[in-house]
Amino acid sequence: GQSLEQPSEVTAVEGAIVQINCTYQTSGFYGLSWYQQHDGGAPTFLSYNALDGLEETGRFSSFLSRSDSYGYLLLQELQMKDSASYFCAVRDRGYGQNFVFGPGTRLSVLP
Amino acid sequence: EAGVTQSPTHLIKTRGQQVTLRCSPISGHTSVYWYQQALGLGLQFLLWYDEGEERNRGNFPPRFSGRQFPNYSSELNVNALELEDSALYLCASSRETGVSNQPQHFGDGTRLSIL
Numbered sequence: 596g597q598s599l600e601q602p603s604e605v606t607a608v609e610g611a612i613v614q615i616n617c618t619y620q621t622s623g624f625y626g627l628s629w630y631q632q633h634d635g636g637a638p639t640f641l642s643y644n645a646l647d648g649l650e651e652t653g654r655f656s657s658f659l660s661r662s663d664s665y666g667y668l669l670l671q672e673l674q675m676k677d678s679a680s681y682f683c684a685v686r687d688r689g690y691g692q693n694f695v696f697g698p699g700t701r702l703s704v705l706p
Numbered sequence: 707e708a709g710v711t712q713s714p715t716h717l718i719k720t721r722g723q724q725v726t727l728r729c730s731p732i733s734g735h736t737s738v739y740w741y742q743q744a745l746g747l748g749l750q751f752l753l754w755y756d757e758g759e760e761r762n763r764g765n766f767p768p769r770f771s772g773r774q775f776p777n778y779s780s781e782l783n784v785n786a787l788e789l790e791d792s793a794l795y796l797c798a799s800s801r802e803t804g805v806s807n808q809p810q811h812f813g814d815g816t817r818l819s820i821l
Contacts, residue, residue, distance in 0.1 A: 637796065637812040637813060638798075638810075638812045640809035640810065640811065682748060682749065684749075693762055693764065694739065694751045694754065696741075696749040696751070697748060698747070699747075699748045
C-alpha cells in the first residue's frame with residue numbers, strides 16, 4: 596500500500612511563487628498526478644509526472660524524484676483564482692492498481 | 707465534448723435507506739471511478755470499472771457496490787445508509803490504456819446527506 600503526505604494549508608500573496616510538496620511511501624507506482632479543486636467544485640487534472648524531473652504547463656510546474664520519494668507542484672505568478680485545494684495522487688503498480696489521493700493542501704492567495 | 711455527468715446533484719436520505727447514484731462518462735472513456743469525499747477531507751477511492759468489469763475496490767464495506775453498463779455509464783449503490791455516509795460522491799472517467807496513467811476527468815458530484 597501507500598500513503599501520501601501534504602501540508603494542510605499554504606498561504607501566499609498575489610504574484611508570488613508557492614511550492615506544494617507531496618511525500619509518499621509506496622512500494623511502486625506509475626507516476627504522480629496533481630489535481631485542483633475549488634470549493635464546491637469538482638477536481639480538475641493539472642499535471643502528471645511519469646518520470647523524474649520537471650514538467651511545465653504554463654504557470655504550473657510539477658516535479659518528481661522517485662529516489663527521494665518526493666514531488667511538488669509549483670505555482671508561479673499567483674492569482675486570486677488559484678485559491679483552491681490541491682491534491683497529489685498515485686496509482687499503485689501492485690495488484691489491483693489502487694488509486695490513492697493525498698489529503699490535499701488548501702492554498703489561500705491574498706491580495 | 708460533454709464532460710462527466712452525475713445525477714442527482716443532491717440527495718437526502720435517512721438511516722437504513724438505500725441509494726443509487728448515476729454517472730455518464732466522457733464519450734470514448736471506458737473507465738469509471740467512484741470516490742467519496744467527506745466535508746473538508748480528501749478523496750477516498752471506492753470503485754473502478756473498466757469495460758463493464760469491476761477492476762478494483764477501495765477499503766469500503768460490501769454495502770457499497772456498483773456496476774458499469776455496456777454504454778460505459780455506471781451506478782453506485784449504497785445499502786443500509788449510515789450517518790457517516792454523508793459526503794460528496796464523485797465520479798471520474800478516463801481512457802483506460804493498460805498501464806498508462808490517463809488523467810481522470812471528474813463530474814460535479816452528488817451531495818448525499820443522511821438524516
